[in-house]
Structure formats: C-alpha cells, structure tokens
Amino acid sequence: APIGDSLFSILNHAKAAPHIQSLSLNGVSLTYWCQDALQLKNLKELRITSSSIRASLDLLIGFSDDKDVSRKQESKLEKFTISQCSSLRDDHLRVVVTRLGGVLKELTLTQCLRLRNPVIALPVLEHLNLMGSFALQGLPAFSCPNLKSLDLSFCFRLRNESISRIIDSLPQIEELTVVKCLLLRELTVRSKTLRYLNVSYCDSLQKLQLICPRLEELDNDSCCSLDTLILSQAYSLRDLNVCVLPVRTLEVVAPVMSELNLVGCRRLDSCAISAPNLQRVNVRGSRTVALRFCKEVRSVQMRNWTRIPYQF
Structure with a gap:
C-alpha cells in the first residue's frame, strides 16, 4: 500500500x-x-x-x-x-x-x-x-x-x-x-559550447543546421525525413554518420574529421565536404556522382583502390 x-x-x-x-x-x-x-x-x-x-x-x-x-x-x-x-x-x-x-x-x-x-x-x-x-x-x-x-x-x-x-x-x-x-521539422543551433547533440528518431526533421565549433558527437539515427544537413563550423567533430538517411544536401566543414559514413545515401544530390584529415570513407550504396567535387573524399577512395591487389 x-x-x-x-x-x-x-x-x-x-x-x-x-x-x-x-x-x-x-x-x-x-x-x-x-x-x-x-x-x-x-x-x-x-x-x-x-x-x-x-x-x-x-x-x-x-x-x-x-x-x-x-x-x-x-x-x-x-x-x-x-x-x-x-x-x-x-x-x-x-x-x-x-x-x-x-x-x-x-x-x-x-x-x-x-x-x-x-x-x-x-x-x-x-x-x-x-x-x-x-x-x-x-x-x-x-x-x-x-x-x-x-x-x-x-x-x-x-x-x-x-x-x-x-x-x-x-x-x-x-x-x-x-x-x-x-x-x-527544422532545427538551427548556434552555440560556442555545445559538445553533444542527439536528434535521433525525430521523424519530421527535414533540415538540421549546426554552427557549433565545439561539437564532438552528433546522433541522428532514424531521422527518416532529413533532407538537408549543414555543419558549417564542425571544428571538433571527428566522425559523421548519415547512413541510410534520405539526405539530399550535405555541407560539412570539419578539419579534424577522420571518418565519414555515407552508406545507402541514395538521394544525395548536392555535397560539399571540407575535411583535410579524412582517413576512412564508406560510400557503399550511395549516389557517388554527388561526391565528384569533394576532393578529400575522392582522395581517400583513390588510396583505398590502390591498396587492393589486382586479381585475375
């Protein structure tokens, strides 16, 4: 009782x-x-x-x-x-x-x-x-x-x-x-102190724009309506995962980012990525034509291709 x-x-x-x-x-x-x-x-x-x-x-x-x-x-x-x-x-x-x-x-x-x-x-x-x-x-x-x-x-x-x-x-x-x-539906965050953001399962979120120079981690799992993702000052972000998200526009400025996951981004249409420290990229199943002007991404892909031994 x-x-x-x-x-x-x-x-x-x-x-x-x-x-x-x-x-x-x-x-x-x-x-x-x-x-x-x-x-x-x-x-x-x-x-x-x-x-x-x-x-x-x-x-x-x-x-x-x-x-x-x-x-x-x-x-x-x-x-x-x-x-x-x-x-x-x-x-x-x-x-x-x-x-x-x-x-x-x-x-x-x-x-x-x-x-x-x-x-x-x-x-x-x-x-x-x-x-x-x-x-x-x-x-x-x-x-x-x-x-x-x-x-x-x-x-x-x-x-x-x-x-x-x-x-x-x-x-x-x-x-x-x-x-x-x-x-x-839309979220714009301007913060000099934000380190962690979780917008997972926001089913109606269409546009996410972040101006957060100290952002270290972004969780955006299952944002099934996300069309535009802009990270214009992601100076502290080390990895980005937009796997199987319906993103059409992707803009990222991340000087220290080393890992990028674009698996299944079939709707990707406009892409601008500045990540000079990029080491690993996964574009399997994505619309790679949108990446043709992303030098860092293409450079990583080229390095990976040259490491694969030729097979008869």
Missing part, C-alpha cells in the same frame, strides 16, 4: 535524520491534508518516483507554509527528481523556483504527464531533464543561464519555435537531447 502523510514525521524524528544526504521515495501518496514538512537539514538529493503528490511541494523541500521566508536559504537540496508522478502540475513548480532558485543544480521531471507550460527560472541550474513530458507545449519565461545539459526527449507537443527559443537562451549548453520530438 502507498505510504501516507505520516511519512515525513517519521523521517524527521529518526535518529539518522541529521545525517541523511540522499533520499529516494517510491510509491508515496501525499494528500492535500499532509501538514508535516520534510525537515532534513543536510539533504542534498531527493528522488520521488511512481508517486501521487497532491500536497504542496513546500513540504517536500522543508517549508511548512508560504509565509516562512526566513528559512528560504537554509535548504541544501542540489538534486531534485520527480518521476512518473501524474499529479504534478505547472503551478507546483513555482515552489521549486521560489525556494530553491539559489541552490538547485539538477532538476529531473520525467514522465510527468500534466506538465504543459511550467515556468522554470533557476539561475544556478546545470542539468534539466524533462524526458517523457508528453503534454509539454513550451517553457514560458524560461531562464537557466548556467544550464549545461538539457533533455527534451519524447516531448511530442514541442514545436520548432519553442525548442529554438529554449536553445537560444542557453549560453553554456554542452549536451542537448531531443529524441523523438515529433513536431520538430
């Missing part, structure tokens, strides 16, 4: 309470009538999964009522996770922004099905995971200037404009994951 409203009182009076730094709760049921706040002064990490939370989040982060502002900075909570809690709504997150804005570094809200347009403004937040928030439509007043990692995977209702607006507001972003965002 789910644990009830008395849970926090039990934890607060436990002998180990002053020493608890990490707490995981699964299957918790907190009703509107819950009055006890979780008062673990040294708590740094809190995870709540598969639970029903109807009580105010004030109680989870140690505030018994909204008037108790004198204790606002006492919280040491740096990591906060709520997963598979269908009762969590947009208005619940206002408490997190108000109470933990100055300390929270990692926020995970996965499979919270009622989140639609939550306000997330956390100045020191570094990692945000909203994976599986199927009803999420946007993040109004979004402000996380120190964010380094963002996961918007399986946010089926997020559109181009919302995703682009979010990305443009992140000057420190290093990892971006937007797997299976079904309404994403």
Whole structure:
C-alpha cells in the first residue's frame, strides 16, 4: 500500500535524520491534508518516483507554509527528481523556483504527464531533464543561464519555435537531447559550447543546421525525413554518420574529421565536404556522382583502390 502523510514525521524524528544526504521515495501518496514538512537539514538529493503528490511541494523541500521566508536559504537540496508522478502540475513548480532558485543544480521531471507550460527560472541550474513530458507545449519565461545539459526527449507537443527559443537562451549548453520530438521539422543551433547533440528518431526533421565549433558527437539515427544537413563550423567533430538517411544536401566543414559514413545515401544530390584529415570513407550504396567535387573524399577512395591487389 502507498505510504501516507505520516511519512515525513517519521523521517524527521529518526535518529539518522541529521545525517541523511540522499533520499529516494517510491510509491508515496501525499494528500492535500499532509501538514508535516520534510525537515532534513543536510539533504542534498531527493528522488520521488511512481508517486501521487497532491500536497504542496513546500513540504517536500522543508517549508511548512508560504509565509516562512526566513528559512528560504537554509535548504541544501542540489538534486531534485520527480518521476512518473501524474499529479504534478505547472503551478507546483513555482515552489521549486521560489525556494530553491539559489541552490538547485539538477532538476529531473520525467514522465510527468500534466506538465504543459511550467515556468522554470533557476539561475544556478546545470542539468534539466524533462524526458517523457508528453503534454509539454513550451517553457514560458524560461531562464537557466548556467544550464549545461538539457533533455527534451519524447516531448511530442514541442514545436520548432519553442525548442529554438529554449536553445537560444542557453549560453553554456554542452549536451542537448531531443529524441523523438515529433513536431520538430527544422532545427538551427548556434552555440560556442555545445559538445553533444542527439536528434535521433525525430521523424519530421527535414533540415538540421549546426554552427557549433565545439561539437564532438552528433546522433541522428532514424531521422527518416532529413533532407538537408549543414555543419558549417564542425571544428571538433571527428566522425559523421548519415547512413541510410534520405539526405539530399550535405555541407560539412570539419578539419579534424577522420571518418565519414555515407552508406545507402541514395538521394544525395548536392555535397560539399571540407575535411583535410579524412582517413576512412564508406560510400557503399550511395549516389557517388554527388561526391565528384569533394576532393578529400575522392582522395581517400583513390588510396583505398590502390591498396587492393589486382586479381585475375
């Protein structure tokens, strides 16, 4: 049976309470009538999964009522996770922004099905995971200037404009994951800090343009509508895989790239590749006529041909 409203009182009076730094709760049921706040002064990490939370989040982060502002900075909570809690709504997150804005570094809200347009403004937040928030439509007043990692995977209702607006507001972003965002059709990313991008299974994505000089890894598996791929400043990218993608236009400037996989690119029509360090190329099953002006690619192919011994 789910644990009830008395849970926090039990934890607060436990002998180990002053020493608890990490707490995981699964299957918790907190009703509107819950009055006890979780008062673990040294708590740094809190995870709540598969639970029903109807009580105010004030109680989870140690505030018994909204008037108790004198204790606002006492919280040491740096990591906060709520997963598979269908009762969590947009208005619940206002408490997190108000109470933990100055300390929270990692926020995970996965499979919270009622989140639609939550306000997330956390100045020191570094990692945000909203994976599986199927009803999420946007993040109004979004402000996380120190964010380094963002996961918007399986946010089926997020559109181009919302995703682009979010990305443009992140000057420190290093990892971006937007797997299976079904309404994403075009994505342009300009970032001096981005190192990893995952757009896999974005079935509607037609154009991807990246101006990211520090990009080291790009995952684009099963982008079955991708028509145009432009990597104009891929100065840190070492390998590129566009295997069996329906790409027609491919433009790449990657000085250190050593490996290129173009297997099955039968629709390739326009191709411009600048990769002086290219060592391995696989063009099996691709439309090679589009590569006739790519000197580096042709050079690698020629070297490979000369290494094959002649057979009678």
